[in-house]
Amino acid sequence: MLKNKAVLSIFIAVAFFAPFVASSDELKENNAEKTQVVFLINKMISGLQSGDIPRVMSTYGEDAIVMFEPGVAVTDRKAIEHIFTEMAALKPEVTYSGHEVFIAGNTALHIHPWSMTAKTPDGQEIKQGGLSVAVLQRQADGSWKIIIDNPYGSRLENK
Numbered sequence: 001m002l003k004n005k006a007v008l009s010i011f012i013a014v015a016f017f018a019p020f021v022a023s024s025d026e027l028k029e030n031n032a033e034k035t036q037v038v039f040l041i042n043k044m045i046s047g048l049q050s051g052d053i054p055r056v057m058s059t060y061g062e063d064a065i066v067m068f069e070p071g072v073a074v075t076d077r078k079a080i081e082h083i084f085t086e087m088a089a090l091k092p093e094v095t096y097s098g099h100e101v102f103i104a105g106n107t108a109l110h111i112h113p114w115s116m117t118a119k120t121p122d123g124q125e126i127k128q129g130g131l132s133v134a135v136l137q138r139q140a141d142g143s144w145k146i147i148i149d150n151p152y153g154s155r156l157e158n159k
Contacts, residue, residue, distance in 0.1 A: 034101040037108045040144050051088040061145035070152040090118035106138035130154050
């Protein structure tokens with residue numbers, strides 16, 4: 001009797017979850033989309049490190065918001081560009097340890113821990129780090145743009 005219940009339980013579980021299992025084509029497509037998201041994030045970071053602000057700005061949607069300070073959202077595109085220009089002048093070196101990407105329809109969530117070192121014009125070293133949480137939106141042409149960029153996603157842990 002117990003054996004029959006176990007078989008029945010397995011049958012019910014398979015019958016219930018089978019429709020939710022992605023096909024290998026769906027998994028490949030999802031991995032390709034995740035790769036596009038990570039590529040866009042890398043494009044933004046490399047642009048910042050090289051001082052290529054047009055490249056940085058090309059990764060953001062027109063109505064993007066960026067938190068350059070914990071909990072403070074900057075929404076004005078010209079202000080965002082100006083702050084990135086100031087940051088790039090410090091010659092930042094950004095490193096990160098892995099990426100997580102989750103995609104639902106035309107929205108992607110990108111998470112990665114990061115650290116940055118830079119020097120002020122007077123030679124003072126700056127060290128920062130955190131957990132970047134970014135929301136991206138698929139564009140009409142299939143590309144991705146960052147619409148919310150919060151590099152201080154871990155700040156709530158320390159409250």
